[in-house]
Every structure is written in structure tokens, then in C-alpha cells.
Amino acid sequence: MGGRRFYEQYGSVLGAGLSRASLVIPVMGQLPHYRLAAYQRPFTFTGLDAFGPFTVNVKRRHGKRWVIIFTCLVTRAIHRKWCTPLSTDEFMMGIYRFIDTRGRPDHHL
Numbered sequence: 001m002g003g004r005r006f007y008e009q010y011g012s013v014l015g016a017g018l019s020r021a022s023l024v025i026p027v028m029g030q031l032p033h034y035r036l037a038a039y040q041r042p043f044t045f046t047g048l049d050a051f052g053p054f055t056v057n058v059k060r061r062h063g064k065r066w067v068i069i070f071t072c073l074v075t076r077a078i079h080r081k082w083c084t085p086l087s088t089d090e091f092m093m094g095i096y097r098f099i100d101t102r103g104r105p106d107h108h109l
Contacts, residue, residue: 034107037074045073046105048095050086068094070102073109 034045052066066086070079079102081094099105 032073034073034109040074041103042075042077043070043072043079043102043105045107045109047071047073047109050083050091052083052086068098070098073107 037045048068048070050066050068053064054067056063056065063084066083068081068083068091070081071077072079079098081097083090083094
């Protein structure tokens with residue numbers, strides 16, 4: 001059955017549902033208090049994650065690098081730190097470097 005014949009036969013049936021449809025406004029969930037904090041410095045409420053590895057060329061060798069990403073939960077800004085080996089010590093040093101640059105966050109997520 002061609003498209004035109006289908007529309008001629010069933011077009012009124014398909015269009016009837018659209019004309020009777022009512023507008024439904026979805027209910028949104030409540031935002032956490034730290035997403036609505038006003039007059040706070042950036043990165044007061046911070047989320048963090050690590051991802052990788054990325055293969056990079058260091059002189060004539062290949063090396064692996066990971067990234068620690070810090071996100072501000074209020075302004076949605078990001079801050080990245082590169083880690084050479086992904087170990088606990090290197091991860092903690094990345095957090096300390098972030099605190100030295102941006103200040104100590106009040107809340108980590």
C-alpha cells in the first residue's frame with residue numbers, strides 16, 4: 001500500500017488522537033540544597049571522578065595518563081588534573097593540588 005493510499009484510508013483515524021490529546025506537564029524532582037546555594041564561591045560543593053587511560057607520546061615513548069575531573073555542583077564549571085600513574089597516592093596528590101588552587105570544598109559528592 002502506497003503512502004498516499006494509506007493516508008487517505010487511515011489519516012482521519014491517526015489525526016483524531018492528536019486533536020484530543022491533552023497537555024501534560026511532567027513533574028520535576030526536587031533539586032538538592034547544594035545545587036541551589038546562592039552567593040557561594042565556585043567549587044564549594046564539588047563532585048569528582050577519574051577517567052582514562054589516555055595514551056600519550058612522551059619524548060619517544062608511549063605513556064598512560066588519567067584525568068581527575070572536579071565539577072562545581074552549583075555553576076557546573078569543571079577543573080581537570082592529569083595523573084601519571086593511577087594510584088592512591090597520585091589521586092590524593094591531585095586532590096591536594098586542586099585544594100591548593102581552588103580552596104577546600106565544603107562538600108564532596
